Amino acid sequence: MSTARIQPTAFALSSSFRHLGLFNLRLPQSAAVSSNCFGQLRSYGTRRLAVSMSSVSSSNPLEICVKASVTTPNKLGDCPFCQRVLLTLEEKHLPYDTKLVDLGNKPEWFLKINPNSKVPVIKLDEKWMSDSDVITQALEQKYPDPPLATPPEKASVGSKIFSTFIGFLKSKDPSDGTEQALLNELSSFNDYLKENGPFINGKEVSAVDLSLGPKLHHLEIALGHYKTWSVPDSLPYVKSYMKAIFSRDSFIKTRAQPEDVIAGWRPKVVG
Ligand SMILES: N[C@@H](CCC(=O)N[C@@H](CS)C(=O)NCC(=O)O)C(=O)O
Numbered sequence: 001m002s003t004a005r006i007q008p009t010a011f012a013l014s015s016s017f018r019h020l021g022l023f024n025l026r027l028p029q030s031a032a033v034s035s036n037c038f039g040q041l042r043s044y045g046t047r048r049l050a051v052s053m054s055s056v057s058s059s060n061p062l063e064i065c066v067k068a069s070v071t072t073p074n075k076l077g078d079c080p081f082c083q084r085v086l087l088t089l090e091e092k093h094l095p096y097d098t099k100l101v102d103l104g105n106k107p108e109w110f111l112k113i114n115p116n117s118k119v120p121v122i123k124l125d126e127k128w129m130s131d132s133d134v135i136t137q138a139l140e141q142k143y144p145d146p147p148l149a150t151p152p153e154k155a156s157v158g159s160k161i162f163s164t165f166i167g168f169l170k171s172k173d174p175s176d177g178t179e180q181a182l183l184n185e186l187s188s189f190n191d192y193l194k195e196n197g198p199f200i201n202g203k204e205v206s207a208v209d210l211s212l213g214p215k216l217h218h219l220e221i222a223l224g225h226y227k228t229w230s231v232p233d234s235l236p237y238v239k240s241y242m243k244a245i246f247s248r249d250s251f252i253k254t255r256a257q258p259e260d261v262i263a264g265w266r267p268k269v270v271g
Pocket of ligand 1: 067078079080081103117118119120130131132133
């Protein structure tokens with residue numbers, strides 16, 4: 001794929017950018033624009049327009065609704081499921097427009113397109129689709145290149161880490177075994193990575209990493225803040241894995257701000 005990068009000096013994002021078929025355009029976050037697609041819609045901006053000649057969607061960025069920050073206007077919020085889908089779009093170099101939804105005050109247009117009222121929601125083939133599992137599978141089918149599918153036998157690796165993290169985070173009794181439960185899951189994951197890493201499917205990142213990465217980001221921030229806890233040095237493969245995922249361009253562009261992650265988990269902690 002032939003690509004070129006352009007750093008625009010004027011940030012007036014016009015729809016004409018969306019019709020370029022040859023360039024990989026990176027726009028700074030300040031390129032947020034308002035959109036008239038929906039009445040009250042604020043657009044987060046087309047964070048990245050990675051457009052290839054072979055891409056079916058080069059003429060129109062995909063529209064995706066994600067959680068808005070509760071701490072900073074016009075910033076992405078702390079939903080790990082939204083980040084999972086954004087990571088998939090980034091890793092597949094698909095152009096997208098991000099619509100921020102205030103989940104504390106869901107707008108009418110959002111409830112209309114998405115009766116289950118959760119984010120993320122994406123428009124594919126003129127239909128709005130919800131649930132990150134369903135969305136990432138649909139993206140894989142529709143845009144198979146580069147492939148991100150994880151072989152089924154590896155798809156549940158690390159899948160208990162998130163629930164054990166939440167159990168430990170919510171726990172008020174230091175001797176209730178929730179910390180140990182999390183350590184057990186992280187330790188199994190460490191052993192797995194030692195044998196099979198650096199990523200869950202080996203050398204290349206795949207869908208399961210894009211699901212687990214945002215959850216580990218929440219774990220790191222929330223446990224660091226509320227419990228002064230961090231992944232122990234005795235689990236070096238987990239630590240390297242987190243570092244590898246967190247330092248990807250795609251992750252840096254789509255990650256939640258620490259203050260939003262902390263605010264997001266507060267109700268669970270204070271309970
Ligand atoms: N299983 C869904 C979970 C999505 C989800 O729970 N989203 C949360 C934000 S992190 C949400 O929209 N909550 C709003 C609400 O429950 O009203 C997925 O994978 O997409």
